[in-house]
Amino acid sequence: MSFLGRGSASGSGINNDRIEMAITELDTVTDFFNRMVQSCHAKCISTRYAEGDLNKGESVCIDRCVAKFNDVQKKVGEKLQNRGASNNAGSGGSAFGTL
Amino acid sequence: MSFLGRGSASGSGINNDRIEMAITELDTVTDFFNRMVQSCHAKCISTRYAEGDLNKGESVCIDRCVAKFNDVQKKVGEKLQNRGASNNAGSGGSAFGTL
Amino acid sequence: MSFLGRGSASGSGINNDRIEMAITELDTVTDFFNRMVQSCHAKCISTRYAEGDLNKGESVCIDRCVAKFNDVQKKVGEKLQNRGASNNAGSGGSAFGTL
């Protein structure tokens, strides 16, 4: 993320922490969206590829898939928070030593 | 990509945009190559692993697989351009607000 | 990796090469750990999800899976070194021109 380096060099009133947080949020949303695209493709799209258009069944399936995927995201998020797992069950967390 | 930060700091006649573009190109080629390796492995290599050498059938399959994979890349690229989809059908594109 | 840019900007006695190497090591361990989690999940965990606890069979399987995965890592590493492949069989290596 070279832009941050440049940002801090120019010093033109840019708050680096704010920018970093915005980028993390952007990356998170993009990653989430891409996974939704992949999952709903696997669930709804026939891989015979007899035509280039979405047929009726596929279209309806996509709409429901997006709603369900969003719902699953919320439920998993709540579960993670309830479990208080948010801080230390992360992948790799236990693999690092402490400084 | 920390090196960019350093580049801009030293100011030794380095054009950051050119460097960034070269790195993007490098990353793109590497990603493409890695996907070709994975796909052709899945198509051509038996997972019984009875021996460590490529047999005749596997070798011929790899050669054809590389040719076909490259061809598919071209055809998909042309399709994307024709569709004028190059700018806004990107994954995540529609997930961002405008500034 | 914006933090490196910042490090070099502040110049407060930070050895950038050492920091970069530490980060590469961190990333490598994390990536390895995540792959182990994924592989052992695929090998040991039933996807029926009838309950939230690990049952006895799953728990024992995980323990053995971690031991075996580590062992495979060592064996593959030795094989790569013996073959002297460490430098140039890397994915993408052959895709780059020389400067």
Next chain:
Amino acid sequence: MDFSTFNSAEQAHMSKVIEKKQMQDFLKMYANLVEKCFNSCVNDFTSKAVSTKEEQCIMHCTEKFIKHSERVGARFAEQNAEAMVAGQNQS
């Protein structure tokens, strides 16, 4: 995403960041599409030429994936907009 609290320097900066990310996302989507359509459509390695049947499958696969992504994006944006309205009504 809401950048309205950003000052103009920060907004300009984020514009460049987003522009760069969109290019990278497009390139990743392209690579992804090649891989997906190749894996689904190409199964004959008795020749090194892509057959007419394979080519047609690849064209359909590409077109369908784009339409699929667009539809997912549209539904996703709608749901985010609804969630935002719901959030404002609560506060």
Next chain:
Amino acid sequence: MDFSTFNSAEQAHMSKVIEKKQMQDFLKMYANLVEKCFNSCVNDFTSKAVSTKEEQCIMHCTEKFIKHSERVGARFAEQNAEAMVAGQNQS
């Protein structure tokens, strides 16, 4: 990992790096979990509501994945500790 040869500026720097990485790792794990549990548990698209059965599957899937990760992490840490002791005895 051993950062004992780092000076205090470097240690402070690595602390920030690790903190940031842990946040990113958590977000990646979360996305991963959503994808995995969705793919395993949701197979009925005759309705846009998640069914009770699907929801239960998702809760179990999430809980099991966390317990799985923790167990893998614990075993992994043990083996690394053993490897470190073995390494010190050799030298």
Next chain:
Amino acid sequence: MDFSTFNSAEQAHMSKVIEKKQMQDFLKMYANLVEKCFNSCVNDFTSKAVSTKEEQCIMHCTEKFIKHSERVGARFAEQNAEAMVAGQNQS
């Protein structure tokens, strides 16, 4: 890739970048290989020791993957060279 239009500072810079990337690519290939060969070869969890049969499979898997990558790389380089010649003849 052609860096001939780069000045010497830029070329030196790109050399460092490429060197670093090659190291990262190697580490990624290594991790990938461990994952792939583990998944293909290890299926018995009645013991925590890798069996002779599993070990042999892993050795073959590793060797074959390297040879496979090298062959793909060689064909890929040939095709790129051809494409470049074709491009020059056209202009």
